[in-house]
Amino acid sequence: MTGTPAIRVEGLRQAFAAGGREVVALAGIDLEVADGEFACLLGPSGCGKSTLLNAVAGFLRPTAGRVLVRGREVAAPGPDRAMVFQEYALFPWMTVAENVAFGLEMKGLGPAQVRREVGAWLEKLHLADFADRFPKDLSGGMRQRVAIARVLAVDPPVLLMDEPFGALDALTRRNLQDELARIWAGTGKTVLFVTHGIEESLYLADRVVAMTYRPGTVKRIVPVALPRPRDPSSPEFNALKKELTALVMEEQARHERDELGGPGR
Amino acid sequence: MAPLPGRLARAIAVPLLVVVAWELACRAGVFSPLVLPSPWQVLRRWVAYASPLAPRDPAAEGLLSWLASGELWQDAAGSLERVLGGFAIGAALALPLGLLMGARPSVHELMDPLLQVLRPIPPIAFIPLAILWFGLGNPPAFFLIALGAFFPVLVNTVAGVRNVDAIYLRAARNLGAGELTVFRRVMLPSAMPYILAGMRIGMGVAFIVVIVAEMTAVNRGLGYRILEAREYFWSDKIIAGMISIGLLGLAIDALMGRLQSRLLRWRRGIEG
Numbered sequence: 015m016t017g018t019p020a021i022r023v024e025g026l027r028q029a030f031a032a033g034g035r036e037v038v039a040l041a042g043i044d045l046e047v048a049d050g051e052f053a054c055l056l057g058p059s060g061c062g063k064s065t066l067l068n069a070v071a072g073f074l075r076p077t078a079g080r081v082l083v084r085g086r087e088v089a090a091p092g093p094d095r096a097m098v099f100q101e102y103a104l105f106p107w108m109t110v111a112e113n114v115a116f117g118l119e120m121k122g123l124g125p126a127q128v129r130r131e132v133g134a135w136l137e138k139l140h141l142a143d144f145a146d147r148f149p150k151d152l153s154g155g156m157r158q159r160v161a162i163a164r165v166l167a168v169d170p171p172v173l174l175m176d177e178p179f180g181a182l183d184a185l186t187r188r189n190l191q192d193e194l195a196r197i198w199a200g201t202g203k204t205v206l207f208v209t210h211g212i213e214e215s216l217y218l219a220d221r222v223v224a225m226t227y228r229p230g231t232v233k234r235i236v237p238v239a240l241p242r243p244r245d246p247s248s249p250e251f252n253a254l255k256k257e258l259t260a261l262v263m264e265e266q267a268r269h270e271r272d273e274l275g276g277p278g279r
Numbered sequence: 280m281a282p283l284p285g286r287l288a289r290a291i292a293v294p295l296l297v298v299v300a301w302e303l304a305c306r307a308g309v310f311s312p313l314v315l316p317s318p319w320q321v322l323r324r325w326v327a328y329a330s331p332l333a334p335r336d337p338a339a340e341g342l343l344s345w346l347a348s349g350e351l352w353q354d355a356a357g358s359l360e361r362v363l364g365g366f367a368i369g370a371a372l373a374l375p376l377g378l379l380m381g382a383r384p385s386v387h388e389l390m391d392p393l394l395q396v397l398r399p400i401p402p403i404a405f406i407p408l409a410i411l412w413f414g415l416g417n418p419p420a421f422f423l424i425a426l427g428a429f430f431p432v433l434v435n436t437v438a439g440v441r442n443v444d445a446i447y448l449r450a451a452r453n454l455g456a457g458e459l460t461v462f463r464r465v466m467l468p469s470a471m472p473y474i475l476a477g478m479r480i481g482m483g484v485a486f487i488v489v490i491v492a493e494m495t496a497v498n499r500g501l502g503y504r505i506l507e508a509r510e511y512f513w514s515d516k517i518i519a520g521m522i523s524i525g526l527l528g529l530a531i532d533a534l535m536g537r538l539q540s541r542l543l544r545w546r547r548g549i550e551g
Binding site for chain 2: 092093096099101103104108116117121149150165
């Protein structure tokens with residue numbers, strides 16, 4: 015399916031009523047993500063990057079415009095666009111193995127096959143020893159591993175990740191970034207990854223989509239043509255980091271003006 | 280935590296002191312035995328209450344059924360039957376209705392006003408009607424107990440379903456779960472802590488109601504026995520009956536507590 019992009023967003027607009035006022039989260043987003051591409055949505059909080067992700071996931075109906083995933087218009091959530099949430103969203107009443115099995119059971123796999131798949135994914139994410147634990151007994155990093163295993167187990171062509179490593183400490187984050195990059199390289203999945211971390215986006219993405227602060231639009235798309243695994247200390251990496259930092263800081267400044275209610279308003 | 284013998288000593292210190300003071304006061308003649316019998320007298324009455332009424336005839340009955348033929352066991356079994364039966368009816372009605380009201384705002388809108396009007400009426404106020412509608416014996420007792428257990432279970436179930444974190448619903452739908460699966464595997468377990476808390480409260484209410492019901496509509500059971508003892512000024516038997524009710528309620532609540540921590544061992548702060 016080389017012709018069809020994995021994700022195609024056409025003139026997407028998302029507006030919400032908030033306190034009697036209309037807040038435009040996204041205004042006229044046009045975006046294409048190629049099959050097998052790793053794309054990051056980057057911007058300060060309030061730029062609508064999570065809203066865009068939720069629209070692709072099918073949690074939101076577009077106010078205007080549409081979202082196509084592999085040529086089909088998105089109308090509802092579905093396992094072809096499995097999502098990893100920042101808050102992990104593991105089912106606390108299920109063990110690690112049961113959480114990973116959930117999506118497989120929804121696909122209608124038989125018990126033996128579910129068990130085999132769960133075992134393989136727990137192995138792959140170094141969770142085999144924790145199969146019978148409940149999420150409450152795991153650290154944040156381990157929980158996010160489970161959430162990633164749960165999503166990868168259903169083998170979605172498109173993977174949506176909403177600041178998945180945002181709540182983790184720096185070392186755990188780097189660890190999981192490496193692991194994600196490794197797994198992604200072996201699967202050829204399309205990834206749409208939301209972050210406010212400039213370095214994180216450069217470390218992971220083929221293309222970084224920098225967004226504007228409210229209303230959210232695409233400010234600039236920065237291709238990252240660096241060899242993997244990436245070296246954050248290389249001059250090329252840092253040149254891109256400088257460029258992106260300038261873009262993001264502009265929007266951050268608008269965000270702060272907006273929050274403080276400066277004289278411009 | 281302190282070692283077990285120390286904790287045990289502290290736990291029984293105050294009750295023991297109260298009983299000793301009570302006994303001494305009675306021996307000193309502070310109270311008339313008719314008004315407040317001594318603990319020793321209560322204990323003797325309790326043993327008599329628990330003992331078989333007739334000597335055992337080995338040809339006619341086994342040892343166990345003879346031991347259980349004492350009034351106390353018969354009364355306790357009667358009360359327990361009513362509590363469990365009434366509770367089962369009340370909870371079986373409240374649970375599906377609560378789940379439906381929690382999950383469907385339209386059902387909630389429809390049912391809530393009526394239920395809010397009925398809820399503050401104590402079940403005991405229904406006694407005259409219950410006797411009118413169901414006559415005497417077990418049926419009105421079942422009705423009153425079911426009514427008493429119904430509202431705590433209902434209210435908690437509704438709250439439980441309404442408090443399900445939306446992120447779990449999103450995650451489940453995202454992984455391909457349909458409405459029924461979301462309900463069965465996400466809403467229900469997520470609401471379970473509330474539902475079980477409601478059931479525990481409902482069981483407590485059932486115990487209150489059973490005693491009152493037995494005092495009015497039934498001629499067996501712990502509540503009936505207390506009232507009967509009052510007719511004869513058997514204060515010691517009244518107290519023996521009260522203590523029996525307390526022990527029975529404590530046992531059931533402890534069992535429900537065990538069940539609760541077993542079912543909710545996935546929760547933070549509850550060790551399984």
